[in-house]
Amino acid sequence: MLREAIFHQAGGAYAYPIAKDTLMIQLRAAKDDLKVVYLIYGDRYCGTDPVDRVIMEKYASDQLFDYYRAKVQIKTRTFRYIFLLDDGKERYWYNEFGFSKCRPLGYHSGYFQYPYIAERDFFEIPDWVQDAVVYSIFPDRFFNGDKTNDPTTVREWGEKPTSQMDLYGGDLAGVLAKLPYLEKLGVNTLYLTPIFKSPTSHKYDTTDYFEIDPHFGDKELFRKLINECHKRGMRVILDAVFNHCGYEFAPFQDVIKNGTKSKYWDWFYIKDYPITTDPVNYETFARNVWRMPKLRHANPEVKEYLLQVGEYWVREFDIDGWRLDVANEIDHAFWREFRTRLRAIKPDLYIIGEVWHHAGAYLLGDQFDAVMNYPFREAVIGFFGERTLSVDAFDERLTINRVTYPKQAVDAAWNLLGSHDTERILTRFKGNKKALKLAVTFQMTYQGVPFIYYGDEIGLEGGNDPDCRRCMPWDEEEQDLNLFNHYRKLIQIRRKYEALRKGEFRTIYKDEATGIYIFERYTENERVLVIINNGLKEEEVKIDLKSLGFDPTKTVQELLRNEIIKTEDGLLNLTVEAVEAAILVQ
Template sequence: MNTAAVYHRADRSMAYAVAKDQMQIRIKTAKNDVSQVKLIHGDPYDWSKEKWNKHEKSMNYKGSDQLHDYWEVHIEPPYHRLRYGFILSNKKQTVFYGEKSFHQQAPEDIGEYFCLPYMNQSDIFTSPKWVHDTVWYQIFPERFANGDSSLNPPGTIPWAIEEPKRDSFFGGDLQGVIDHLDYLQDLGITGIYFTPLFEASSNHKYDTIDYFEIDQHFGDKEKLKELIRECKKRNIRVMLDAVFNHSGFFFPPFQDVLEKGENSRYKDWFHIWDFPVQTTPEPNYDTFAFTYMMPKLNTEHPEVKNYLLEAARYWAREFEIDGWRLDVANEVDHAFWREFREEVKKINPDLYILGEVWHDSIPWLRGDQFDAVMNYPFTTNALQLIAKRTISVQTFIENMTRVQYMYPEPVNKAAFNLIGSHDTPRILTECGNNQQRVKQILTVLLTYYGTPCIYYGDEVGLTGGMDPGCRKCMEWNEENQDQDVLNYTKKLISLRKNEPLLANDGDLSFYHISENSLVMKRESHDEAVLILINLSDKKDTLKIPYRVNKRKTIDLMTEEAHKWKKGKIKLQPQEIKMIKIF
């Protein structure tokens, strides 16, 4: 047995409470090395006749990545304390694995076992339950709809008559969003994620000038309140975007520093290396990336912290927003985010806190900072498999298994899944203008656990490369919209709402049956849904290793009964099927 590959930590990623009386334990072993894992567990104070009373439960094999097998078990200990270890077996060897070392058999000394001292209620990771059932729609306000031309900035270009440039303005505003809320409701959207609305000089508004004002070209505070009221009528949540890592160049405190140098009372609000301050040829202060127009804020400074926290409180308190999306969240200190969470949750315990982090995010997902991060590993793998065809089905499954077991189950249910955004090329462009591939990638997005987000216009076939190409004006002329993809998106959203197994109920797993087709399974105790996607231009026949017994089967896409012939399912080239078993 390759004991060097066995890995477990008694932390919130591999041993944690999922409910008041339920624990989830995970372990990983070398791929194809261990055939059985049993959990030995018990309360450290439960003894009889000088012998520790321990219990045994088999763990479930959950999947593999390129290097490891993953095992998991749920237990419901009678008390709120736990000592535990693992019995690992293969054809050649059986060993015990505990906190300190490996043994030939389970030791009597409980000091050799992993320890969870107490399952404190406050340590259980929780996120707003409404998020688990939300389908988001990301709006880049400057490009969604021009509803009030009186707000147009100087040099505004008539809607969509040319390709966008980095400094283009087309006049999108809040009234334009209000005018199209019925469209979003008909699509099935239940949450809007707005990129920044606050006063700024750019079209993207990630260079904030005033954290307490709506940008004049979008409208005013009363218009935002009207928008939120209209959203609530339609059961649509609203999430705003905040940039607390850096300000804009024209942020008054930074302008004061540029003017007064070392004599400015704001000089410590930023990370300035020396004086006088210079912007060219290179800035002598920390910035977002190397952009002199975006000076990094010193969030450890008490005045900066208080200013930004009050901005977070203000919009949550006065406008009753439902969420904050936090830009460049990984570059802000953890202490700030802990206080941020405490402050906004006082106002609204159900407010969703979403961080922009592109890498392993467990340091922010321990229950004291964010409810979720943007799930870019999901994005990358889905694009590589379906849009670009640069990885195999097996590699996709292995990659997604690793992502799935990177975070605890409660974290995964709130994960913000996306396939495109204002920072990435358009999905149709990524798919080489192949409409069916767009449908396939939308299928994966809208049948995966977590909370999915559609970038405005992807559902009607907008194209474009990286910024600024991905920030085209929304297409409102129905004759120019891809009505086929639009209706397909509506169908998927409707299925997700009506079939809990396509959202966050039950387990998710993969079948590696064919290199031509992706097969996902969503399953609860008495129901299952199979999602089958033929990625190739050839027919594929899949033999599904799943027993239906006397249960019924239905094709959710056609709503017709499906004949289950010993699990053999035929797929036409590029076909998508969803088979419900109940």
């Protein structure tokens, strides 16, 4: 037994509540090393050693490890437990003290303990999030619905952007005007990049956090947009740029004018005075981005100001969530208070952070519901687009991404293919729309929340910023309607089948030689089987559906082509074309 590979801790992604009296417990072991893992558990205040036993499910594997899990329920909500590991040759007991051949007995013998599921420790994501399909809008480039609020320097719609200062006239009236288009596509959640007053096109350099940028509209129009979205069953998420402000932010301008005598001097990280932008003598977003002075969140006044900003837009306009810009450069204490105070106003508010790397410290139920899943994007590009990842490597990347976080955070993550910070997905795929359609099929059937960057659904291209922020073309002659209909069909499929939105994920089969990748999404009452052929030739796939829980007496439907597939006693033979997929249900 490779004991050095075995790992568990009573917290994080390895032990967390999934109900008021139920824990999800995970254990890691070396790949293919163990035959069976028993979890023995009980009430931590029981006078005798625990005797309840469950066999843990091996539910995922990566290149090095297998991952086991089990749900355990104790009405008193107090847990202690130990593992019994069996590799077919020897057995070891495993607890906080390590490994032993004989079972440790007694209260102080080293049991793992989850002392109590406290109500406020339970990681709850809003009920509506798993039903969401998010559509990201960069307002200045989406649609110009009101030319009377255009800036004087507005550029011709459709010209390629060349700088952050290029303004095209897109606005909130444009979003409002295009709600029928968004309804037709099938999305039900809108994420707007910043809409507050700012001199740039991207508006990540906020001048006034309490005012809509006048080139976008006003508060009355914004309220109308929220109301119209809610009437249509759509949610609206705004962008919280709290790591830094804009150069024209009034407190920063006060510092420029008054120096150390300014009451806002300690709102920022000023190195010396007078303020200079070349060289930059104050901390900023990233390095020396003079337009974006970094805010000092340890200052109670700054913290309170930003918390009030967050509260204001929820309380006064009933927004449905905040996306948190550069969330990983703000202290955890701030985000904990942010969640507590805003959830007190709106209990089903969705909070998602921009974190491009490992985000475990933020995903324990006390800060964010989830993060933007950039590792998902890179895995999809590597497998479907660039073909630098084998099917095994692709599955391993996904596994690592899933087992790293509590299930709630995985279910609520934004699975994106592109964003305003990346080159367009079709450009990254070198214009290969067939490969993109296969990637979108995977995105819409995978665990988590699908995220569409405006224009991706009609084949909009573009390199890195600012080219990825081109104007949305509204002439259908400039749109790929075949690609649009592919997105639309998959969204309809996802919204129809609960297993695709809320089900578990399990890899069924993968073949390095052919590029076949098969997985299932399932609930207690529903199963959806997805077959991906990422190979360059058609393949015949044979599956024993009966072994997967399908009823051999019922027909099987393939959803992408609306075909009935014949089986013989539950055995399926299906030909899948190159770079195509099949989605099977009963």
